Amino acid sequence: MSDLTRFTAAEIAAALADGSVTSVEVTRRHLDRIAAVEGDVRAFLHVDRHGALATAADVDRRRAAGEPLPELAGVPVAVKDVLTTVDLPTTCGSKMLEGWISPYDATVVSKLKAAGMPILGKTNMDEFAMGSSTEHSAYGPTRNPWDTTRIPGGSGGGSAAAVAAFEAPLAVGTDTGGSIRQPGAVTGTVGVKPTYGGVSRYGLVAMASSLDQAGPVARTVLDAALLHEVMGGHDPRDSTSLDMPVPPVVEAARRGDVSGLRIGVISELGGEGFQPGVRRCFEEGLEMLARAGAEIVEVSCPSFVHGIAAYYLVMPSEVSSNLAKFDAMRYGLRVAPEGVDDPSAEQVMAASRDAGFGDEVKRRIILGTYALSSGYYDAYYGSAQKVRTLIARDFEAAFEQVDVLASPTSPTVAWPLGEKLDDPLSMYAQDVATIPANLAGVPGISVPVGLSEGLPVGFQFLAPAMADDRLYNAGAALERLVTERDGRPFAAQAPELEVTR
Numbered sequence: 001m002s003d004l005t006r007f008t009a010a011e012i013a014a015a016l017a018d019g020s021v022t023s024v025e026v027t028r029r030h031l032d033r034i035a036a037v038e039g040d041v042r043a044f045l046h047v048d049r050h051g052a053l054a055t056a057a058d059v060d061r062r063r064a065a066g067e068p069l070p071e072l073a074g075v076p077v078a079v080k081d082v083l084t085t086v087d088l089p090t091t092c093g094s095k096m097l098e099g100w101i102s103p104y105d106a107t108v109v110s111k112l113k114a115a116g117m118p119i120l121g122k123t124n125m126d127e128f129a130m131g132s133s134t135e136h137s138a139y140g141p142t143r144n145p146w147d148t149t150r151i152p153g154g155s156g157g158g159s160a161a162a163v164a165a166f167e168a169p170l171a172v173g174t175d176t177g178g179s180i181r182q183p184g185a186v187t188g189t190v191g192v193k194p195t196y197g198g199v200s201r202y203g204l205v206a207m208a209s210s211l212d213q214a215g216p217v218a219r220t221v222l223d224a225a226l227l228h229e230v231m232g233g234h235d236p237r238d239s240t241s242l243d244m245p246v247p248p249v250v251e252a253a254r255r256g257d258v259s260g261l262r263i264g265v266i267s268e269l270g271g272e273g274f275q276p277g278v279r280r281c282f283e284e285g286l287e288m289l290a291r292a293g294a295e296i297v298e299v300s301c302p303s304f305v306h307g308i309a310a311y312y313l314v315m316p317s318e319v320s321s322n323l324a325k326f327d328a329m330r331y332g333l334r335v336a337p338e339g340v341d342d343p344s345a346e347q348v349m350a351a352s353r354d355a356g357f358g359d360e361v362k363r364r365i366i367l368g369t370y371a372l373s374s375g376y377y378d379a380y381y382g383s384a385q386k387v388r389t390l391i392a393r394d395f396e397a398a399f400e401q402v403d404v405l406a407s408p409t410s411p412t413v414a415w416p417l418g419e420k421l422d423d424p425l426s427m428y429a430q431d432v433a434t435i436p437a438n439l440a441g442v443p444g445i446s447v448p449v450g451l452s453e454g455l456p457v458g459f460q461f462l463a464p465a466m467a468d469d470r471l472y473n474a475g476a477a478l479e480r481l482v483t484e485r486d487g488r489p490f491a492a493q494a495p496e497l498e499v500t501r
């Protein structure tokens, strides 16, 4: 195996450490791969050839000088365009921020830089992370590398597709209701939403602050753990950051032992609305885990059925407040209202927000503003917060019985581009299995478990807050079982992409 883009991050790190390759070589190979397949995939909004190679050269020089380096030094990474960067634009997939350059790096980005990881570029996403297909990006959709007529999931479809298409060994995503895990499921990649507060949100352009969390995207569970370790940890600049050490995720990913592990299958997730092929793959995963010594029990989480309803009140409420800052006064797009001489600030604001935001963003701002309006606040936002508490209690009760919970990550495989674009509710329904974790703040992982109609299916594990290591242990076990069954790593089964350059 000589194609460096096929190496896992752990393999690249080992090859860099033993001197068999340089970071410049590895980084250049990935940049070439990006140039070759981007015409088809369109995972990136900005590619930073110069910056990535400069970091790579610097790491190579430091390594040659015998400097001790972090484990992932020299391993390239892609970053979702919702995390701020001083040397590249941050658009959040929106016209509102076209060309905007942040005056500061997100903490996650600073950590990648401190770890010596060349940043290949910024990845495409649904506008302000609102969507499940990346079709709501103002810059056009990303395509699923398994079938380029289909969606790569969302909102982090760019990060998932970049990793699935071997354009990057690793990527950073963000997950407010499933945006790391669902793209992971439909592109056959591993995606983790860490415990809320486990990874700093400083410099993560907020969608819904009480739900947003950045996490790793990779092709293997171990690679995700290695990146998680780099990204995680306390940050005094984020008041919701947990002042606790990163859970031992790498050790857990190397262990991958489910013997005696109690796995609770969530009865409410996996029935109606889940495609038969998805259910079949999930059940096969459970059978393999049982044969490997896990104890599988059924667990009921009755409030989960209200998860989508609660999320689509809490999230838009926070969106309406967070996106109020795009007022055309401080930064971002400014549009003069047509036919108005000497427009007022309010008129400029209205014209700019009308031109700068897409339909889905406007829909959510309107929904959230309504839910928070006096007279409706208790009926909508207040009730949703109560449901949120009930969901957290369901998790608590479940984790008294089991070590981890399990469900399919997403009810369907990747659908054809355009299919759900005019039907927001059916798009929202895609998040049924991922949303409860965000509402309760607990961590979740999606691991590829099999194929249905030739398309990847994801298996989700959920764990108690700050027990992220349990996800990696269970995920690594499942990954090994899937690899043994298939006779090759899951990612190796993806069809070859057409090279367009």
Ligand code: GLN
Residues within 6 Å of the ligand: 129, 130, 131, 132, 154, 155, 174, 175, 176, 177, 178, 179, 180, 207, 315, 431
């Ligand atoms: N698909 C969900 C939504 O549209 C989740 C988005 C996310 O996690 N950023 O809100």
